[in-house]
Amino acid sequence: MTETGRLEKWKVETGGQKLPLLGVVAAGWPSPAEEELVDTLSLDDLLIENREATFIVRVTGDSMVEAGILPGDMVLVDTSQTPRSGDIVIAQVDGEWTMKYLIRRGQQVFLMGANAHQPVIRPKSELKIAGVVTAVIRKYK
Amino acid sequence: MEQPLTLHSWPKAIVHIDADAFFASCEQALHPELRGKPVVTGKERGIVAAASYEAKARGIGRGLRLFEVKKICPEAIILPSDYETYSLFSIRMFAILRRFSPDVEEYSIDEAFMDLTGLRRLYQGSYGKIAQQIQETIERELGITVSIGVSVTKVLAKVASQVQKPRGLTVIPGTEIHRFLKDLPIEEVWGIGPNTSALLNKFGIRTALDFAKASEAFVKKYLSKPYQEIWHELNGRSVYPVVPETKSDYQSISKTKTFTPPTDREDFLFAQMARNLENACTKARRYDLAARRLFLYMRRQDFTDFGVEIRLTRPTAYPLELLDVLREGFSQIYRPHTLYRATGVVLSGLVPTESAPFGLFDDRVRIERIAQVYRVIDGLAERFGKHTVHHGASHRVELHAQHEGDRGDIPVRKIALFKGENKRQRLGLPVLSVPV
Numbered sequence: 001m002t003e004t005g006r007l008e009k010w011k012v013e014t015g016g017q018k019l020p021l022l023g024v025v026a027a028g029w030p031s032p033a034e035e036e037l038v039d040t041l042s043l044d045d046l047l048i049e050n051r052e053a054t055f056i057v058r059v060t061g062d063s064m065v066e067a068g069i070l071p072g073d074m075v076l077v078d079t080s081q082t083p084r085s086g087d088i089v090i091a092q093v094d095g096e097w098t099m100k101y102l103i104r105r106g107q108q109v110f111l112m113g114a115n116a117h118q119p120v121i122r123p124k125s126e127l128k129i130a131g132v133v134t135a136v137i138r139k140y141k
Numbered sequence: 142m143e144q145p146l147t148l149h150s151w152p153k154a155i156v157h158i159d160a161d162a163f164f165a166s167c168e169q170a171l172h173p174e175l176r177g178k179p180v181v182t183g184k185e186r187g188i189v190a191a192a193s194y195e196a197k198a199r200g201i202g203r204g205l206r207l208f209e210v211k212k213i214c215p216e217a218i219i220l221p222s223d224y225e226t227y228s229l230f231s232i233r234m235f236a237i238l239r240r241f242s243p244d245v246e247e248y249s250i251d252e253a254f255m256d257l258t259g260l261r262r263l264y265q266g267s268y269g270k271i272a273q274q275i276q277e278t279i280e281r282e283l284g285i286t287v288s289i290g291v292s293v294t295k296v297l298a299k300v301a302s303q304v305q306k307p308r309g310l311t312v313i314p315g316t317e318i319h320r321f322l323k324d325l326p327i328e329e330v331w332g333i334g335p336n337t338s339a340l341l342n343k344f345g346i347r348t349a350l351d352f353a354k355a356s357e358a359f360v361k362k363y364l365s366k367p368y369q370e371i372w373h374e375l376n377g378r379s380v381y382p383v384v385p386e387t388k389s390d391y392q393s394i395s396k397t398k399t400f401t402p403p404t405d406r407e408d409f410l411f412a413q414m415a416r417n418l419e420n421a422c423t424k425a426r427r428y429d430l431a432a433r434r435l436f437l438y439m440r441r442q443d444f445t446d447f448g449v450e451i452r453l454t455r456p457t458a459y460p461l462e463l464l465d466v467l468r469e470g471f472s473q474i475y476r477p478h479t480l481y482r483a484t485g486v487v488l489s490g491l492v493p494t495e496s497a498p499f500g501l502f503d504d505r506v507r508i509e510r511i512a513q514v515y516r517v518i519d520g521l522a523e524r525f526g527k528h529t530v531h532h533g534a535s536h537r538v539e540l541h542a543q544h545e546g547d548r549g550d551i552p553v554r555k556i557a558l559f560k561g562e563n564k565r566q567r568l569g570l571p572v573l574s575v576p577v
Contacts, residue, residue, distance in 0.1 A: 048570075052233040053282035055171075055573040058559075063577075074559060077573060080282045090577060097173070099577035130173075130573065139560045 047135045053080035055131065057090060057099075064088065064099055067114035073138050075099070077131035088133040093123050099133065143319045146353055147377040149293075150314040154257040154268045155383060157290045157298035158275070160234065161307035163251035164191035167230045168220055170284030172574050179214055183207070184221040185550040186399060187482070188444065194307055206444075223552030229571050230283060237278055241271065244385045254295055256383040269312040276310060292318070295381040296374035299331040300349070315377045322350035322375065332371050337364070349375055394432075396420040397485030403442040405480050410439065411471055412537035415460070417486040418467055419528065419535055422458045425488055426519060431456035433490030435463060437470045442480040449473050455503055456492050459511050464534050 048054045059073045067088065069075060075090075083089050085104035090097070093111060100111035100121065111121040160166065164182040169175045179199055183190030189210060192201045199214045210217050231250045238245045241264075244256035257268055264271045272289045279287050288309035290301025297313055300321060304311040313321050328338035330349050340363065346352050353375040360372045370380045396417040404410065414437060425432060433456045438448030449470045457463065467486075521529045528539075554572060555564070562568060 050282070052236050054570055056559075056568065056570050057573050057575060057577060058557075059577060061577055076570075079284065090573070090575060092173070092575075097575040097577055130575070141560075 047076060047137070049134065050078055050080045053078050053131075054134070055079065057133075059099070061099070063113045063115065063118065065114065066116075067101075069099070069114075069133075069136050070138065073136050075133045076135040076137070078134045079131040081132040081134070083129050083132050090130045090133065092126070092128040092130065093121055094125055102129070143323065143350075145316045146318045146322075146375075147293075147315040149377065150316050151258075151268065151293060152315060152377070153293050153379045154260070155292060155295050155298045155379065156255040156257055156268075156272055156275075157295070157302040158234075158238065158253045158255065159288050159290075159302045159306070160251035161286045161288055162191055162193050162197070163230075163285070164222060164227050165193035165196070166285040167227050167571075168223070169193060170230075170573075171226065171571055175218060179217040181207070181210055181217050181219050182222045184219050186222070187401075190222050221550045221552050223554050225567065226552070226554055226571050229569060230285065233283055234279060234285075234287070237282065238275065240278075241275055244383050246383045246385055254298065254383045256385075257291075267312075269310065272310055272312070276308070280308075293377045294374040294379040295383070296331050296371055297321075297377065300325065303329070318353070318375070318377050319350055322353055323348060325349040327352050330371065330375065332367065337368060392491065393487050393489035394421045394424050394430075394491070395485060395487040396424075397483055399440075399483040401482070403480040403482040405478055407475060407477070409537055410475065410481055410484060411468070412535050413484045414439075414467060414471055414486065415464065415532060415534035416528075416538045417484060418460050418463060419531060421486050421488045422460050422463070423519070423522070423527070425458035425491065426494075426515065429494045430491040431458045431494045432488035433492065434488070435466065435470070436487040436489065437467060437474070438485050438487075439474055439481050440483040440485075442482055444482075447474040456490070456494075458488070458494070459515055460532055460534075461511050461514070462508075464532065467534075 055077050057075050057077050059069055059075060060071055062071055069088075075088075077090050081087075083102050085102060087102050088099060089102045089111075090099050091102070091111060092098075098111065098121070100113055103110050103112050103120075109123070109127065111123075111127075112118070165180045168180055168182060175193075177195060178193070179196035179201065180193040181189050181191070181196050181201060184207065187207055189201060189203055189205045189207070192203065192205075196210075196214065196217055199217075201210055201214060201217065207219060210219065227250065231247075234251075235245060235247050235253060238253055238255055242255050242257055242260060246254040248254055257271055260271060261267060264274070266274075268291050272291050276287055276289055279285065286308040288302050288306045290298045290304065290309075290311050290313070292298045292301045292313040293315045297318060301311040301313045302309065304321065311321075325348055326338075327333055327341055327347060327349055328335065330352070333341075341347075341352060344355075344359070344363075346355060352372065355372065360369050364372070373380045398413050398417055400413065417437075418435075433453055434450060435453060436448060436450045438446050440446050451466050451470050453463075453466070455462075518530045528535075531539075553574075554567065557572075558564075559568065
């Protein structure tokens with residue numbers, strides 16, 4: 001045995017018999033650091049709540065630039081979440097697709113861009129919400 | 142009034158889930174501009190792999206050749222198959238089903254069986270209500286529709302799911318079976334082939350109900366065990382269990398190549414076959430898998446397939462060990478003066494390489510040398526592109542420059558990559574394609 005408490009040899013003398021060892025045995029207590037690692041989140045876990053209902057959308061427009069979503073970004077969209085006022089949603093308004101803030105005031109539902117100068121969109125005949133934007137991903141390198 | 146076949150409503154509750162026009166529906170879910178339009182997949186093969194309901198309504202069905210599709214329905218949208226995306230949808234569909242019950246059998250890429258027996262109290266509703274929740278969840282989260290059959294056996298659940306499509310939901314309790322079998326032609330029952338139905342017709346059995354009401358003595362005298370089992374299942378006595386196991390991701394690896402125009406040139410065809418083998422083996426090695434069986438096939442101009450399966454004496458993923466048997470198999474199926482449009486190989490019976498045993502007569506030294514050669518070949522392919530070093534057998538493929546992608550044969554997902562994705566690996570999430 002060495003000072004670090006490891007059995008370094010593959011074979012240990014045991015009363016004349018040679019006992020083969022498969023691997024290296026570490027003595028002492030397990031490191032608390034390793035135990036903590038069991039509870040870490042992967043980036044997938046962090047970004048995706050309901051995997052079956054999560055889709056990627058590639059952003060092409062600039063209507064959400066002031067919310068920090070740029071053309072070329074990926075956004076993750078969850079189709080299982082019930083959209084709430086203040087959520088960013090991917091929606092089809094009177095046939096046109098858009099990504100905007102969903103705002104609900106009493107009985108009224110409308111969409112609002114991140115840019116204060118953009119007009120508020122009030123659906124004339126139909127508003128279909130495909131999903132709620134849950135994350136934006138931008139990879140630089 | 143017909144007598145019921147059984148007085149037990151729900152001795153078991155078996156559900157069959159059948160995705161509607163699955164491949165075409167996945168495309169419509171991800172490309173909203175395709176919804177409501179006739180969509181067909183299979184562009185790369187020249188025949189219809191799946192047709193959306195809009196296309197079906199215009200008389201387009203599976204297996205139809207694409208030039209015929211264009212004649213019948215010029216406005217049809219014809220897409221190359223994007224199996225990667227369809228597999229993601231398939232995995233998701235099964236995962237959603239498992240939220241409702243652990244007893245899910247993945248029957249095929251777009252079909253599943255579930256056992257819901259005993260779950261009514263948990264969900265505080267009838268089996269039909271649970272099935273409806275399943276159907277709604279899949280449609281809300283995946284954007285595709287499924288048809289569901291609920292009954293007391295697998296055969297009957299399958300009968301039920303076919304009653305109404307798309308977005309069908311049909312419930313057949315034990316006491317109602319006879320009503321659904323009355324007008325169902327016997328050959329439409331799952332597992333009854335043309336020979337068996339011809340035999341049964343001779344005894345005046347034409348409908349599934351006729352068959353269900355046949356006596357046990359008759360069934361035992363004239364039919365073999367699988368058909369006796371179907372007879373029990375039609376009578377509401379469950380014989381086939383739902384087998385809840387995940388299918389392994391790599392049960393088999395297949396590589397095919399379609400070429401236009403069709404050709405009868407033996408050297409070219411064998412080179413294509415050898416290239417398929419190289420591609421399949423490369424993929425197997427990437428996952429540290431070795432194959433126990435090699436299947437090769439060739440598709441003639443008239444779309445008939447001829448194939449042969451070879452059992453290997455040792456699991457391997459090295460073309461050098463396989464080219465001789467490939468040549469032998471090829472010579473068994475190739476006919477001179479016949480035009481072929483595609484070749485393909487399938488590696489199956491895959492096992493992890495490290496567990497692949499050596500046989501008594503295997504030349505271990507030679508095998509280890511071959512392994513070293515392929516480590517170098519794979520390294521070179523990694524650095525300089527695939528097939529930098531290839532076998533002489535596939536060299537002719539290089540001489541006939543293939544215009545891959547010219548005909549829009551490659552799905553968009555494989556071309557429009559995100560930063561960090563590459564030709565081989567892409568993010569495991571489907572891309573919803575909307576202009577925002």
